[in-house]
Amino acid sequence: MVLNNIENLLEKYENGETSLKEEQLLKNYFAGDNVAPHLEMYKPMFGYFLVSKQEQFNKDIPFETETKATKRNFNYKWLSVAAVAVLMIGFYFGSGSLNNDDLGTYEDPEVALMELTKSLEMISQNFNKGVSTVNYLDELEKGKATLGYLNEIDNATGLIFKN
Known part of the structure; x- marks a missing residue:
């Protein structure tokens, strides 16, 4: 019994x-x-x-003291003050260059068209370089698809060992 x-x-x-x-x-x-x-x-x-x-855990766990935490906050406060000061100085000295009224206009339309095509070709070349470096993402997707097969194998073995 x-x-x-x-x-x-x-x-x-x-x-x-x-x-x-x-x-x-x-x-x-x-x-x-x-x-x-x-x-x-x-x-x-x-x-x-x-x-x-x-079994028991008998090692000491070190905790941060309050002085370290307050010191770290103190540094962040001064860092934010310094960042604001740098931005203010940048706005002050950068505002002088905004008064320039020369916008790069062209009197001759043919010269303007040539400059535009040069600029667009440069943008196109740099864009194509960037796209070519991202082609490895297709390989990543292929690898991800093969991992899907491993999940199917895992499901099948789970069914086998449950019964």
Whole structure:
């Protein structure tokens, strides 16, 4: 009768349906000497649970002191003040160049067209360089697709080992 009860508890344990009292009964049973031969494979697992329950963490955990935290905030405050000062100086000295009314206009439409085509060709070449360096993303997508096959294998092995 006890062996049948232990087998039922093991089945409930494997399904994750046991209570703490039932798990303690299993641990006590497998800690004893008279374990049924066909249940010997569970003995190391429950023995490990008893040993690991007695382990304790005994190292010191260093915590930051309050002086370090306040000092770090102090540095951030001065950093923000310095950033505002740099921006203000930049706006002050940069405003002088905005008064220039020369917008680069051309009197001759043919010269303007030639300059525009030169500028657009330069933009096109630089854009094509940037696009060519991003072509490796296609390879990344191919690799991602092959990883999808690994998920299918994982699902299949999960079905096999569940039954």
